[in-house]
Amino acid sequence: MYDYIIIGAGIVGLSVAKALQDTYPDRKIAILEKESGPAKHQTGHNSGVVHSGIYYQPGSLKAQLAKKGNETLYAFCQQHDLYYDRCGKVIVATTESELPQLNMLHQRGLENGLELTKLSLQQLKEREPYVDGIAGLFVPSAGIVNYRQISEKLAQLIQQNDGHIFYDQRVEKITETSSHVDVTTHSQTYQAKWLINCAGLFCDRIAALAGYDILMKIIPFRGEYYVLNQDKEHLVNHLIYPVPNPDFPFLGVHFTRMHNGKRDVGPNAVLAFKREGYKKTDLNVKDLYEVLTYPGFWKIAKNYLAEGMAEMHRSFSKKRFVENACRLIPSLEIDDFQPGPTGVRAQALTLDGKLVDDFHLFNGKRSLHVCNAPSPAATASLEIGREIVLRHFT
Numbered sequence: 001m002y003d004y005i006i007i008g009a010g011i012v013g014l015s016v017a018k019a020l021q022d023t024y025p026d027r028k029i030a031i032l033e034k035e036s037g038p039a040k041h042q043t044g045h046n047s048g049v050v051h052s053g054i055y056y057q058p059g060s061l062k063a064q065l066a067k068k069g070n071e072t073l074y075a076f077c078q079q080h081d082l083y084y085d086r087c088g089k090v091i092v093a094t095t096e097s098e099l100p101q102l103n104m105l106h107q108r109g110l111e112n113g114l115e116l117t118k119l120s121l122q123q124l125k126e127r128e129p130y131v132d133g134i135a136g137l138f139v140p141s142a143g144i145v146n147y148r149q150i151s152e153k154l155a156q157l158i159q160q161n162d163g164h165i166f167y168d169q170r171v172e173k174i175t176e177t178s179s180h181v182d183v184t185t186h187s188q189t190y191q192a193k194w195l196i197n198c199a200g201l202f203c204d205r206i207a208a209l210a211g212y213d214i215l216m217k218i219i220p221f222r223g224e225y226y227v228l229n230q231d232k233e234h235l236v237n238h239l240i241y242p243v244p245n246p247d248f249p250f251l252g253v254h255f256t257r258m259h260n261g262k263r264d265v266g267p268n269a270v271l272a273f274k275r276e277g278y279k280k281t282d283l284n285v286k287d288l289y290e291v292l293t294y295p296g297f298w299k300i301a302k303n304y305l306a307e308g309m310a311e312m313h314r315s316f317s318k319k320r321f322v323e324n325a326c327r328l329i330p331s332l333e334i335d336d337f338q339p340g341p342t343g344v345r346a347q348a349l350t351l352d353g354k355l356v357d358d359f360h361l362f363n364g365k366r367s368l369h370v371c372n373a374p375s376p377a378a379t380a381s382l383e384i385g386r387e388i389v390l391r392h393f394t
């Protein structure tokens, strides 16, 4: 019998396992992962950005854990000789109408305890000569890492400390009793005193397997990237972000320096017709049916119809995508962009059509379910792990 079984070897599951091992070195821990290795889904398909915590509601878990997680993550990379670049980010207002929102972000960032610098037009040009903005905000603590590499290191440390990671184990059945949990995959049943569900895009279905209605559903949003041609990489010095639409949960198409030296542009946010649907043509009838018959989806679809249609359009039209990106760097042309990777975000949506903003945990009898861990959960991951152990397992 294990003390803890964790479902999912994404960065959240791995961080929870690491925090449990750090706190209880003698307890038995297993991770069950359906893929052949760690970080095969959201964690390995993201922008690689270490967020600062500027965007999030002061006092929220996201605000607290992103700021702390930012520091812990850089320290972890330094300690284990992993790639990181604390290159900083500029958030750019391109029109007068975006200035109030930029100021709001500045205030919010200060409330969240961040070091920030407002950039005049001239200061913005000094940092990013090719960006066409009227004002900006410099966030020095933002940077980039390789989340796949960090996950592999976490998995290695967990295994070195006698933790078990079982790959190719898709969890299909969960039975909770008053004393333990049975977790069954296609080939085996594992037993533990406690279960922690970190299944990302499938966390609501895992909770349902354990008999819980978490009162929200995961809606998959695909994010598509382009990559700049090598001869245009010098146009991007930092991370360059637009002022985000305050009514939308995503940050808008941005330019990101990547760990491999390339410059990614994206992601957009379109409804995916499959939970792990990385291609436009991917469709899973069950996944799509579930979305279309969920009342919350139609409420949100009504509210975000215009934005959603525009995103869809940009997904199918490179020209539209590039036009959007060129608001930030107008000298770029359509041939400077090549199709890049994609990722699918797990975003929880309530029955009454609210996108769940903060990280969300649900307590079962012998289980804990991480029900909403969207961006910046990769940044915050090591702190999410510690927080879960502190609040729920001490």
Ligand SMILES: Cc1cc2nc3c(=O)[nH]c(=O)nc-3n(C[C@H](O)[C@H](O)[C@H](O)COP(=O)(O)OP(=O)(O)OC[C@H]3O[C@@H](n4cnc5c(N)ncnc54)[C@H](O)[C@@H]3O)c2cc1C
Binding pocket: 007, 008, 009, 010, 011, 012, 013, 032, 033, 034, 035, 038, 039, 040, 041, 042, 043, 044, 045, 046, 047, 048, 049, 050, 051, 169, 170, 171, 172, 198, 199, 200, 201, 202, 206, 222, 223, 267, 342, 343, 344, 345, 346, 373, 374, 375, 376, 377, 378, 379, 380
């Ligand atoms: C396009 C995109 C860009 C993003 N950019 C950033 C960014 O720059 N910075 C940032 O901080 N965050 C970013 N995020 C968010 C971040 O990647 C996620 O918040 C984070 O990776 C979530 O980690 P996770 O472990 O919860 O989920 P995942 O990485 O998805 O891991 C869940 C795991 O559970 C496994 N699993 C599911 N069902 C089962 C089952 N039945 N049995 C066994 N295993 C199962 C899956 O195979 C998977 O490995 C981005 C996300 C996307 C998609």
